[in-house]
Amino acid sequence: MRRTLVTGLSLVTALLGATAPAGASTAEGAGWEPAPSAPWDTAAGERCAFPVHGEPVVDEVVQLVLDTHPDGTPKRVVYRGDLVVRVTNTETGAAHDADASGTAVVDYRTDGSQFWSVLGPVLVGVEEGNLDRGLYIVDGVYTLDIAADGYRTVTMATGATDDLCARID
Template identity: 65%
Template sequence: MYLAAATLLALTAGGGWVPAPSAPWDMLAGARCDFAVHGEPVVDEVVKRVVATDPDGSVRTVAYKGDLVVRVTNTGTGASYDADAGGSALVTYAKGGSQHWKVAGPVLVGFAENGGTLPRGLYIVDGLYTLDISATGYKTLTLQAGSVDPLCARID
């Protein structure tokens, strides 16, 4: 079942938000792109709010929202692209380590070789969709409406 955009927006309204900064990251050649990649937030106004906990008090579901632009750079050539990744998401964390994301808007997602329903790469996924991440890291993207933009090709 897909989450309507209005439902997601309603669940991400209200108070109790705290900053959720994104750290810079590096990927070796072959991990996501054929070349080494560096990612660094150039705009990061993402906030999060716990919306559900388990009976033991552990976090179950977290809402995320806010502007995020990540500069993705080919470290070999210096070519870069500023990727809008400022979507809104509800992420449900399972005890076994899996995650279920309900998303409206753009999010930066990486896929390893044989690690999901998209080929190895870095992508901006935009629209209405779900992303299921198994405990082993396998990612299943179910796009209701939207687009998938391959970032490796933009900075090759």
């Protein structure tokens, strides 16, 4: 899943607003640490019209903390590494392996909001935002602004979205 100048990303859990125990990943180079994505579930109507389960089948994501807040929590982090997430409609069993191996610099704000500068594909779950409710692979050069209330704004320089709910409906 490697791209020529890009080696991936994911904080699927953060993007989806889900919580679960983290898995394993491989760090590479000084300062880089594993940033595994956890399996997650969403109820019917939350993202898709049906319940969805997501689980990494390839997860080599690493992170590098570039800056911290005064309390020591991460302020700016870069993420990269291969990530493929199997997204499954739990009512029908239909599944799709989504490549979310983009690269991003994420600014974590003290109010709980986040600002992502992204190159390549990332899995984005939307409950409220400038995209319709759903699960998407957003691919290209873009930013993702996640407000403290969870509202997501994707601003594309160039790229496309892939509706994962439609793929597994």
